[in-house]
Amino acid sequence: MRSTTPSFPERIELSGEGLVLRDWTESDLAAMPGLFDHPDIAHWTPIVSPFDEAAALARLERARRLRAEGTAVLLAITVDGGAPLGEVMLRRAPEGTELGYAVGPAHRGQGLAVRAVRVMAAYAFERLDAEQVILELEAENAASVGVATKAGFGLLDVPLITGEEKGRPYALQTWGLNRP
Numbered sequence: 595m596r597s598t599t600p601s602f603p604e605r606i607e608l609s610g611e612g613l614v615l616r617d618w619t620e621s622d623l624a625a626m627p628g629l630f631d632h633p634d635i636a637h638w639t640p641i642v643s644p645f646d647e648a649a650a651l652a653r654l655e656r657a658r659r660l661r662a663e664g665t666a667v668l669l670a671i672t673v674d675g676g677a678p679l680g681e682v683m684l685r686r687a688p689e690g691t692e693l694g695y696a697v698g699p700a701h702r703g704q705g706l707a708v709r710a711v712r713v714m715a716a717y718a719f720e721r722l723d724a725e726q727v728i729l730e731l732e733a734e735n736a737a738s739v740g741v742a743t744k745a746g747f748g749l750l751d752v753p754l755i756t757g758e759e760k761g762r763p764y765a766l767q768t769w770g771l772n773r774p
Contacts, residue, residue, distance in 0.1 A: 601664045611709035615669040626650035629698035638735050671710045682710040691724040711745045719773045730766040742769040
């Protein structure tokens with residue numbers, strides 16, 4: 595049986611909104627702990643904590659595996675294709691095309707997450723033929739609620755997604771953005 599889900603290209607580089615979203619490389623490994631080893635990221639995301647160079651290597655390998663499987667794409671957020679400032683993720687899931695993001699603490703307050711989400715959403719609509727993209731986030735995460743709102747997403751009237759991650763319970767709201 596042939597899958598109707600198109601695979602992801604081996605290499606992706608997306609430009610727009612003053613950003614270049616690009617594949618992670620081995621040269622990014624040393625920078626990744628400074629982006630992801632932070633209490634906010636440990637609390638609000640499933641990214642491992644503490645996040646050291648071994649975790650960075652495991653994340654790079656996971657990103658490559660998920661891409662090869664056609665499940666997800668994890669891209670570095672940059673302004674010029676150089677130093678990574680954070681990450682944006684696109685994941686194909688039964689509930690829809692989901693986006694996620696994390697911005698390093700030193701790079702917050704510049705609208706990077708909002709812009710990266712808009713660029714990745716445009717990719718999902720234009721290249722993957724998605725009808726809707728979603729964000730799943732906790733209502734208490736004011737920064738992520740702000741990103742969702744500024745990026746044009748609306749809160750969907752669907753049940754909360756509940757579970758436990760890293761020993762703490764969570765309840766995720768689903769926010770959606772429809773194809774323009």
